[in-house]
Amino acid sequence: PMDIGRKTRTFPAGIRRTLVARDRGCAFPGCGRPPRHCDAHHIKHWANGGDTSVDNAVLLCRHHHTLIHQSKWNVRMVNGIPTFYAPDWL
Numbered sequence: 177p178m179d180i181g182r183k184t185r186t187f188p189a190g191i192r193r194t195l196v197a198r199d200r201g202c203a204f205p206g207c208g209r210p211p212r213h214c215d216a217h218h219i220k221h222w223a224n225g226g227d228t229s230v231d232n233a234v235l236l237c238r239h240h241h242t243l244i245h246q247s248k249w250n251v252r253m254v255n256g257i258p259t260f261y262a263p264d265w266l
Contacts, residue, residue, distance in 0.1 A: 179229035
């Protein structure tokens with residue numbers, strides 16, 4: 177299954193394989209880190225009620241995963257593709 181809802185915060189192997197096929201590594205613009213260096217990130221954070229699903233996930237390297245959590249960068253799904261939005265000050 178590609179959507180396990182709120183059963184667990186961690187992404188199972190099947191969802192991760194689908195993310196690797198879609199994102200091919202860190203999806204942050206300009207980053208070339210391979211999938212083995214990436215974490216699956218909940219777009220709508222788990223703590224805020226986000227599901228564990230392909231449609232609510234993106235692969236990010238550790239640097240960009242931290243950036244998304246600690247800055248005003250935003251990521252949303254647009255037509256099934258993770259799309260990144262810079263902070264207003266950029």
